[in-house]
Structure formats: C-alpha cells, structure tokens
Amino acid sequence: MSDAAAPSSVRFADRLANVETSAIRELFKLLGKPGIISFAGGFPDAALFDVDGIREASLAALATNPGAALQYGATEGFDPLREQLAAFMAVKGVTELSPADLIVTTGSQQALDLIGKTLISPGDKVIVEGPTFLATIQCFKLYGAELITVPVDGQGADVDALERQIEQHRPKLVYLIPAFGNPSGATMSLQRRRRVLELAARTHTLVVEDDPYGDLYFDQPPPPSLLALSAQVPGSRACLVHCGSLSKVLSPGLRIGWMVAPPALLAKATMCKQFSDAHTSTLAQAIAAQYLAAGRMPATLARVRSIYARRAQAMVQALRQTLGDTIDFVPPQGGLFVWARLTGAGGACHDGGVLAQRAIERGVAFVPGAPFFARQPDHATLRLSFATVDEDRIREGVQRLRAALGT
C-alpha cells in the first residue's frame, strides 16, 4: 500500500477540486528541526493545561454515571454539559440562553463544518475577513462556497466595506472572528459590533461569530460578543450564529465546542451532525461538564491570561526594539497572535513567504500571512504566535528574525 496514486477504482468527488493542500502544512514539516524557536503554532501551551483538574473531572465523570458517560448520547449534546455551557455564557453577558439553544460540537471546527453542510450550496457567496482562519476557508470551499473578503484593521472588520459587500453579493452568510482574530489578532470595536448586528438585522443576513479566543484577554475583556449584544439590537438574534470552544482555554484534546443558532438552523445542524459523527465523545463531554461544575475555570482563565499577556508584551517589545520600522503591527489585546506586515524599510525582506524560509534556516519559525487570505493575498504579512514560547526565547527568536530579515 505504498503507491500514493489513486487506483482506478477511486474516483473523487468534484468538491475536492475546490481545495488544495495547505502550503502551511509543508512548512510545519520543517518544525522538527532541533533548536528551532516556533512562533508558528496556533495552539495553547500544553504546559498550562490544568491536568489535575481534568484528572479529577475524569474520575468524577466515571464515578457519577459511568453508563451515561460511556454510552451513545443525544446528538445535541450531553445535557449536563449544555447546562454548564449556558451558565458559562451567562457569565459573559449572554442572557436568556437556555441549554436547548446550543448544541455541543466536536471542537468549533465541527460547528464550521455543520454551518457549511447546512447552509452552503455550490456557488453560494460567503463573506469572510481578509485575513481569516485558514480552516474556515477550506471548510467552506469544500461545500462549494465562493468567498468574498472584507478588510480587517486594528478595530476588526471594516463595516463600511462589509455593508457594500453584503449589498453587492447578498451572501449566504458572513463569518467573523470579532475577538482577537486568527490570524489578525484584531479586536472589533463596540461600535462596529453594533453596526454589524444592525446590518444583519436590516439586510436579513446571517452572521457567524466564531469566538474561541474571547476569554484570553490581557488587561480588559473585549467588548461583549455579538451574541451578548444581540439582546440590544432588535431582530439581530435571529440572524446570528455563535461558535464557542474550550480548546484555547481548557484543552484542545477534549474537542469540545458549541454552537448557538436560531432554532430552525440548530435543528438542521443537529440532523447533519447525526450523520457526521452521531455525537461528540460523551466521555469528553462528561469530563468538561464536571470540570465546569467544579468551578475551576475562573482560576484557570486567570492563569493563562496572565501568562499569555506577559508573552505577548515580550513579543511586542522585542519586535519594536529589534525590528524597528521593518515591521508594522497593532499590539493584540488578547488571544495568541501578533499579525504583522513587513514594510521593506531599509531594503529588508518584505515577503512573508521568503522570510519564512530564511527564518527556518536561522532557527525561528512563523507562518506567512498570504494563505490566510481567501482572495488577494497580502504577501508582506506574517502571523507570529507568542503562546507557547517563554519570554527569553521570544526575545531570542526575534533576534533570529532580524538576522533573517537581513537588516
């Protein structure tokens, strides 16, 4: 079974022609090089996982009702977890959310997949931020979406441009990461959030809010989520889908996400989930429910926030001091990423892809920004994650970046 060519018995579906293997995957193969400092990750630091808390939650899940934790479960999710997640959202200002208003998904990636499966027909237009999460681009493309991009600045998506795009393209949906976006790191302002909701309600446009990072703020919480704000904007709740995740704040390995959506959409997404994976791991759900019920989350969040805040600050300072005017960026207020643009000042490299190759040779890795654009890539951009590197190594890594930049 070593021949990678498809035998004549295998004829792939047409939808596969819409996606290509990620250039980033190729880059990741180089990360095994010894001594490399990696800013390339898009994941939390495993050293910060609350292993004791998860062990206790596992034992509690298998002690409380092992039959239920190990058996098939409802496609919508394990009820004790749905209750805990509704309570978790209430703390974040999402009022009047009942457990029945959300379904549990196998990571928020599956929520994106269910959105695609439920809503996107080939040729449908979908508006995403430029840049946006790579796996969203590919996921929606697999369902045949035609992607339109709206620019992002330090205040999040440009809502004037979004309004024009909606009027021009009448999209099936708009996908946004308003808080500490991947890769943009941007925080959408309160004013823009209100405008997005008003725009959605006025034009009857479905807006998907992907919010895996909102809890990872450094100083101040970000503005309320679109979901929380929707209570203040008449008609907007019926146009809103919200995707949450425990991956960045507790553990990606649990694969626990959730999706809040209007009832008719939630019902169809549940049907699609039934035929996608039947339900999310009941054991993982029972563990997450026990963890949340044990009340450990506030302390866990406080700890990861403070550590990521220090690392972010170390990276921001090092980039400014060491790279000067060869790089431009808006310091993130939370999340895992600094999104930067090479200015080419003083003849320095201004192509993220070229720099990524040179950087690997110098012992530092990051992800070039171009693949994060569904259209019209900006080749001068790059994504740097500070989440998994301690402060001294961050400074050392930025020194290596300077060497790679050739300044």
Add this chain to the structure above:
Amino acid sequence: MSDAAAPSSVRFADRLANVETSAIRELFKLLGKPGIISFAGGFPDAALFDVDGIREASLAALATNPGAALQYGATEGFDPLREQLAAFMAVKGVTELSPADLIVTTGSQQALDLIGKTLISPGDKVIVEGPTFLATIQCFKLYGAELITVPVDGQGADVDALERQIEQHRPKLVYLIPAFGNPSGATMSLQRRRRVLELAARTHTLVVEDDPYGDLYFDQPPPPSLLALSAQVPGSRACLVHCGSLSKVLSPGLRIGWMVAPPALLAKATMCKQFSDAHTSTLAQAIAAQYLAAGRMPATLARVRSIYARRAQAMVQALRQTLGDTIDFVPPQGGLFVWARLTGAGGACHDGGVLAQRAIERGVAFVPGAPFFARQPDHATLRLSFATVDEDRIREGVQRLRAALGT
C-alpha cells in the same frame, strides 16, 4: 428563540432536500413510557462496560503524557492508538497493515461521512444492502448519492444481484456490512466474500466494508473480513475501504472508529477530516490506546460475547415458541439484532409499522424494518435487539409481542 420556523436570514443548502427526519426518531420518543421492554435499541448494554478498565486507562493517559493527551493532535490520529489498532486488526487476520494505513475517526459514523465527502458527487450511484444501516443511507444522501439496493438473505448480500447492479450502474462505491449486519443480522458467507473481492478487483469498483459487529460472534468467529481476505485476492486491496469501531465492543461514548483505505483515498479523507473536526478527541484516543495496550480487550470481548449469545438464544427460542409461524427469521450468529419478517399466518398482523404502534401499547418496543430500505421497503420486516434486555424480560417482551400480533 422558541419560533421553530426559519427566519428569512436562514436559507438552507440544497442538499438538505435529500433527507427527511427519521420516522424512527418519532418512535423513540415513545420509549420513555414506564415499564416498556425495549428491543428498539441499536446500542450495547451499558451495564457491560468495563468501567474499571476505562478508569485505569484514563489515569494512565493523563499520567503518561498529559500534554499530548490534552493538546491538538494529528488529523490522522494519535500514533499510539494507530499502533494499537493495527495490532488489534492483526489478531483478526489482517496482515501487513501498518499504523500509517489507517486513520482514526470520530466513531465509524465519521468514516462514513468522510467517504461521502471524499467520493460522492450529487447524482453518483451507490449500492447498499436492502436493508442497511439507516445513518449510512442518510449520510450518503446528504452528499447527493442515488442509492441502489442489493437484496440480503441469511448468507449476506446477494452477489449475483450485486454483479448485475455493478454492471448496470457503475456505482461510485458499494457499501456492505458483511458481519452481523445492522439491521439484517446476516453473516456473509466466505464464498460470497471471495466473490465480492473478485468482483471489485475485476470491475475496479470501490467496496466499503463496515465492520462494527464482527467481534461480537456467539460461537464461532465469522469468516475473515473482506480486508483480511483481500490478501488472497489479487487487486482487491486497492478497491477496499474498511471501517472499524470500538463502539460496540468497548464504549460508544469514546467515539473511536478507524478507516483503512488505499493511500490516495486515505490522504483525501484526512484532508476532509481536517476541515470536519480537525481530529478525534486526543484524550479519548489516548484512553483507548491505554486500554488496548493494557491487554484487557480479549477478556472484555469474551464477556460481552457470552452474554449477548445467551440473550440472542433466549430471543430466538422465545420468538419460535411464542410466535410460531407468524414470524420468520434466520437466527443471528453474532451482533445485536434479530431481523424478522411477519408472515401474516393465521391472520396475524403483517405490517411492521402497524405492529410497532400496537406493541408500544402492550409495553414492548422494536423498530419497524421499512425505513432501513433505501428503496422498495419491505413493510413486513422488523428489527429486534436483544442486547440490552435480560433473558426473563426478553421472554416477557416476546409474550407482549404475541398479544400485539393478535394471535
């Protein structure tokens, strides 16, 4: 959020028009009635789960390498589990299978979804057994498959009919459950298995073998799986996909399945999985790997086999003695199901749907067989699961069935 009508902002994808909500789901709502004896389930008995073994495996997974067990993982699967699964397959006669030849899926339901996503374009023809697994029918229909059925008898799918269907329809794939099928309970004979492989190789037709029940035999193991036999039939391995699962033998709540396929197909399925749920719960995978490594599976299998064998025998005897010639069936040699046909002898009810309603009133539940047919339903059929009911209750349930039959 109580209005179930879709707001004007929600316009569903065309593919949803291909599936309808299952009639069985409506029936399942009645199962909460007190005192009901349910033969309606399609799941293993939670009372048989090896909770101690899974607790030990959980502790081991969180002690050995908690960072890895709780972090993002490779889309292909957690390597220690892939190694254990390859070894598990080797015990069942699948030689020359390396861990790289399989990917871990979120239950075998996800393997079906990935097969659909990777292979099926709208209008593609797919051959399935009549009757077959309901969630396969719906899953493939969501990708636009046009389903063709091949009849099943006590020896499994009718291979003469299959050959004709393949020649006539040139299907994208053939989907079979050769061992103790759901709902048929049938075991495909060795001779038919060989013929299926020869047919696949000769006509370059992709065959999907779904094998969640093969380990649940009562007396003798079933004939070797198509995957095991493919070593003996030149050219057949390149036409074969095999789906396995721990759901029926260990715990459905873990959601651990796997898929063996030709490399080119496995690569595309991996790409599709990346955008479906990124990867299967790493923690669940680490627990399953520890469980298999601990060597507990043989004893667990021996225990569930003997208990299901006794329950199956109790049901077979009770059906024969109590229902006589009003019902016809082939006793299963393994699995969870008796598949039966109402003969109407002596004026007894011969409609499975009608009988199901009457049976609920008498305090016994089962699933009518018609929905398991992708085409031309046989309304006289029914599926009875003995897996979760003890022997006395089985006999009592069959007495109630007799009352419902009106004989």
